Amino acid sequence: MTSGRKMLLETLVGHFALLEVAHPRKALTPVARKARRYAKLTLKQWESPGRRIAA
Numbered sequence: 001m002t003s004g005r006k007m008l009l010e011t012l013v014g015h016f017a018l019l020e021v022a023h024p025r026k027a028l029t030p031v032a033r034k035a036r037r038y039a040k041l042t043l044k045q046w047e048s049p050g051r052r053i054a055a
Contacts, residue, residue, distance in 0.1 A: 001046050009046075012039045 016036040020027040027033075 001042075006043070006046055009039045009043050012036075013043065 013036070016027065016032065016039070019032065
């Protein structure tokens with residue numbers, strides 16, 4: 001994963017947090033939940049030490 005993609009996913013996680021505060025009903029839609037789950041899972045996999053590949 002490139003650093004740009006990582007930054008994009010971090011930004012999306014932040015936007016989902018704002019969405020939960022500002023519009024809780026919209027944050028509970030299936031699309032928003034799946035997108036938030038995907039972004040968090042992808043970031044978690046990126047940060048785990050066993051997944052990094054040396055360049």
